[in-house]
Amino acid sequence: MPGPWGAVLYETRTIHVRTTPRTRSFRHRGYLWLVDLDRLPTLPRPLRPLARFLPRDHAQDAGGEPLTCRQDIERYLTGHGVRLGRGRVLMLTQARSLGHVFNPLTVYWCRDEAGLPLCTVAEVHNTYGGRHRYLLPPDPEGRGESVKDFYVSPFFPVDGRYRMVLPEPGSRLHLTVHLERRGGRAFTATVRGTARPAGPAALLRAALTHPFPTWAVSLHIRYQGIRLWLSGLPVHPRPPAGRPRPTDEPVPTEEVPTR
Template sequence: MTGPLSGPWGAALYECRITHVRTTALRHVFQHRTYLWLVDLNHLPQLPWPLRVLARFRSADHPGDPTLTLRQNLDRYLAAHGIDLAGGRVLMLAHARSLGHVFNPITVYWCHGPGGRPVCTVAEVHNTYGSHHRYLLRPDRYGRAEAAKEFYVSPFFPVDGHYRMDLPEPGEELDLTVHLERSEGRAFTATVHGTRHPAGPLTLLQAAVRHPLSTLAVSLHIRYQGIRLLLRGLPVHPRQAHKPTKRTAHTPQDKVPTP
């Protein structure tokens, strides 16, 4: 996506359908609908005060120093990996804090250098235990990259295997896919499909009415599906202390996974 984001707030809203498909050790599929924001970290939306309760973008809801801006924290993370965007644009896809709650299973940052050249993509993952982890990706021109799994997300999967991610920068349509590959084959797939709308007062109010308490509903739905899997007898893998690494992901050209 080039040029400024459209709409009165310089941001976009995507009406989304999110699908989770587990294929081992038993098959389990569920979907939910929500809406996501696409924002420029240098120009976050400035909502009028009556609507701020429906959308706030806080540093405290993401990794880093809560006294710094989202952009400053991301730049610090990238600098620790030897990357300097030199002020280039960063687009973030995420839930905003709404009605006092936020939960982002995945937040994606598309990072550009001067002139709009793509430099890297960051996939930030949160689990329902309050922990988070960032994957630094070097996607190919189609938005495809791979990364070893390093973070405990679901209690029904150990921390092993690797991800194959398709994270092209959104345009009129949003189309993201994350596969978890383990030694026995593909174990899990998550997809996010959405349609873009310019963010403004009417668009936000319509989305909030269609998806009331959207971010709370997402976290509750994930927990509900976990209870269903427990009742189906799926064993739980104990959670261990998370130790972030600085490993950078590969593009598909660097490593071709075994299907």
Template sequence: MTRARLVRTVIRHSRREPRRHLFAYRSYSWLVDLDEMPSLRWPLRLFADFRTGDHLGDPSATLRANVVDHLARQGIDLRGGQILMLANARVFGYVFNPLTVFWCHDHTGALRCVIAEVHNTYGERHRYLLPPEANPVVAKEFYVSPFNPVAGHYRLRLPVPGTRLRLAISLEGPDGRSTFDATVRGRVLPANRRNVTRAILAHPFETWRIAARIRLQGLRLWRRGLPIVPRTPHLSQEALP
């Protein structure tokens, strides 16, 4: 079917302040080479459709061209190297990607940088450009949860997946204390017909379910009395020179 891979994942969120709140759920994502984007036959295409406009950049270009252009603006030239993307696909016309990760390699195969593209439930998105070091730290610049201000920094572990995926993100406040942790772990499998069908049967409306689950957890936190941090408009990176 495709040379892409599936990742059967377990996603965990742990909030420490101002209220402890934990939840976890099973899901799946796609791990694809931007030079070999999957193109599934109907009816599986209903559960796995990839569109450039679902990510930052020119929707009329390719995903690879947009990533390469973004890196060129930062003075990075991959010289044709591989770009791997971890993301959700559209399911019945809808997609929500809380986090998309791009691992960007140069022509020698060396990892040059990592892009963490974050989407919130307000239709906004933002890219963090990270060095290839094991545990980069980056200032928080984007409103995600209505219960967290745009302050502090993220400490990330985003190693290139092999047979296993092990991602971890920790939000640390201005005082250095961790207030929120998220992990994504799972097995990397070939995206053959058997594995794709199993994933679809286990999670038939997955992107819809992810968005609903995030909103439900937010409602639970609001009912527990967590104050809402006002959201300021976010200037899309597509609008930046």
């Protein structure tokens, strides 16, 4: 149900639950955009401070070569043996708002020219300016898993496996990411949302309900990190660039619940 800008807005509730070495949780409300990479919204000039989709915010560094978001994801897929061709890519993300953007998780749903699912790409960002992509094969329920090989939280080392449930959204958004480490499940993040056609009225309502959305996400994550540090949770330093990932012991293989 895209709106006049060819996109969808989801008013969201994000929940993070940490279960080891101690139980902690927090909730955050905001909104996300679902956009077609071939039809990125260009808002009227008065509304552009509230939402802009700039290639540098969503594309990987190409060694100085400017790439569109579409070209960037296509290059990534080609490097992993997936041919997108003239297929379609939907991206769930936050837009740049009031001069700032930060996306803990951006998801790409990729379909071929016939409209059949090709893959899902989960792109994780950390607060140190890094990003990393996990390629998941197509699955009717959006399920996938991958070894964790990117430093995200200073309170978790780079080990374990992600188990994800990332179905392509419709009227409802329903995403789940689990981190499994030796000894069991260490962390769960869920994102739930309700769709609204993206247009001036929907954006103004979302912006008034959740002002400074991207700034709020960045500040909330740092605030929670300070709380964990003050509680005495040990910090795991970032591994040097290029350092091999340590071998993991087997982690549980139970099914990931979808709700």
